[in-house]
Amino acid sequence: MPAFCRLIVSLSLLFFTALPSHADEAVNVDKPILTLSGAISHTNSDSGYAFDMAMLEQLPQYSFTTSTPWFPEPHKFSGPLMRDILAKVGAQGDTLTAIALNDYKVSIPMDNSTRFNLIVATHKDDKRMSVRDKGPLFVLYPFDNESETQSQVYYDRSIWQLKAIHIE
Structure with a gap:
């Protein structure tokens, strides 16, 4: 019987010590979440410039509340301005190709980042956005503040689950 008890205790310890490391992976802010490539002058990886969530959160944060076609009510979105991300990597070009997780x-157009307060939203209503909720990164225009952006052209450019941007 003591051998059986030791086995149960050992298996329990193994199971419970494995849980925290797995749980940490789900909220790992050090894992690259956005990669910029193409016409950029600053790189930090072989694939271009990789940002983790902490790096994005170190950039100046901008917030606005807006209506969108994807949510029934207005929400507060916050994150870095696209122009600040592009400046960080020394982006030069005319077109951003935004790529989603799928x-x-x-x-x-590159000039959208200067014409509008285009953000890469990391938070909705002050909570980090999950993949299920169009996160972790969502490119958004301030639709309620800029009437020009209230059209299908700009809705189509608002890509959710953003993982990469290629600059040309």
Whole structure:
């Protein structure tokens, strides 16, 4: 019987000590979450410039509350301005190709980052956005503040589950 008890205790310890490391992976802010490539002058990896969530959160944060076609009510979105991300990597070009986790791609004119307060939202209503809730990164225009952006052209450019941006 003592051998059986030791086995149960050992298995329990193994199980419970394995849980925290697995749980940490789910909220790992050090894992690259956004990669910029193409016409950039600053890199930090072989694939271009990789940001983890902490690096994005170190950039100046911008917030706005807006209505969107994807949510029934207005929400507060916050995150870094696209122009600040592009400046950080020394981006030069005319077109941003934004790529989602499912490899969906959309082209965004580079000047949209200066004409509008275009953000890469990391938070909705002050909570980090999950993949289920169009996160962890969502490119958003301030639809309620800029009437020009209230059209299908700009809705189509608002890509969710963003993973990469290629600059040309």
